[in-house]
Amino acid sequence: MFDLLVLGSGVAGLTTALRGAAAGMSVLVLTKGELASSATRFAQGGVAAAIAGSDTPEMHLADTLVAGAGSCDVDAVRALVNEGPLRVRELAAMGAAFDTAPGDHGEELLLAREGGHSVARVVHAGGDATGAEIERALVAAVRRSDRMEVREGWFAVDLIVETARCRGIVALDDRGAATDVRASETVLATGGAGQCYAVTTNPLLSTGDGIALALRAGVACADVEFVQFHPTALCLESMPRPLLSEALRGEGAVLRDEHGSAFMVGEHPMADLAPRDVVSLAAARRISASGIDHVWLDATMIERLEERFPTIWAACAESGLDPRRSGYRWHRPPTISRVAW
Numbered sequence: 001m002f003d004l005l006v007l008g009s010g011v012a013g014l015t016t017a018l019r020g021a022a023a024g025m026s027v028l029v030l031t032k033g034e035l036a037s038s039a040t041r042f043a044q045g046g047v048a049a050a051i052a053g054s055d056t057p058e059m060h061l062a063d064t065l066v067a068g069a070g071s072c073d074v075d076a077v078r079a080l081v082n083e084g085p086l087r088v089r090e091l092a093a094m095g096a097a098f099d100t101a102p103g104d105h106g107e108e109l110l111l112a113r114e115g116g117h118s119v120a121r122v123v124h125a126g127g128d129a130t131g132a133e134i135e136r137a138l139v140a141a142v143r144r145s146d147r148m149e150v151r152e153g154w155f156a157v158d159l160i161v162e163t164a165r166c167r168g169i170v171a172l173d174d175r176g177a178a179t180d181v182r183a184s185e186t187v188l189a190t191g192g193a194g195q196c197y198a199v200t201t202n203p204l205l206s207t208g209d210g211i212a213l214a215l216r217a218g219v220a221c222a223d224v225e226f227v228q229f230h231p232t233a234l235c236l237e238s239m240p241r242p243l244l245s246e247a248l249r250g251e252g253a254v255l256r257d258e259h260g261s262a263f264m265v266g267e268h269p270m271a272d273l274a275p276r277d278v279v280s281l282a283a284a285r286r287i288s289a290s291g292i293d294h295v296w297l298d299a300t301m302i303e304r305l306e307e308r309f310p311t312i313w314a315a316c317a318e319s320g321l322d323p324r325r326s327g328y329r330w331h332r333p334p335t336i337s338r339v340a341w
Contacts, residue, residue: 005183043131046124
């Protein structure tokens, strides 16, 4: 019997587990894959937080509410923007190595800009490997804890509900045997459902199991109509599609149609840095009108792209693409990155 059972080993699950252990709880982390194999590691761009001296949580709040187009829970957004800088510092104290550069007051965090943000406020690591670095730090902290047990390769089948309370789960262990796992508190942090879609940047483990568990047990679920997605990925046959971070557009990359037109100009005051729903709808309209299955992302203006975005550079190179090249005719498939939708 554990005090706290956490299902999932991404940033949400491991953070919850570490908080529980710090509060003196006995904690079990259960994951159907390996501890470090969650969707968290696929995140590239970084973490938005009002850290710069010229930035404020109120500015971050305003940007988020505008991008949310009336669908935001204002109290939740306010908590996010107010606590964001503290959470970044906590991750750094835990060992996450964010990108820095010499500044007026010693080493300072490098900040990038992404869609929907009016200023640069995105903290990143390894150029475009932020999720992998955050997960590395969290996994290391979990491994160090003497109040935590980790079970990898276990698959949650059902919640155990008794007298209207969750008392744990029924799970298949790493040999496929069904067993009850009892806990005073159970947290579902199982990630998304990208594999329910034909095209996704999510890992193979993102199959929506936690949502299904909750719905089957009668748990009150909210906002299931909201599905986070990424507007740009390499147009390849492989799945999941390699992600192309919004930070590319933050560094100057431009979306173009089959004629070479930068079509986000005129679509939104922020052009290629518009919120992702605006960008995706604009791309979808171009794709539908032209009868092609992708648009293009022109990143030829980004200097030292291979240094700033090593993960993306490696994915392009593996696919035979060189995002530094230009000089092609737009009515033919270009040599730079194709963006699927």
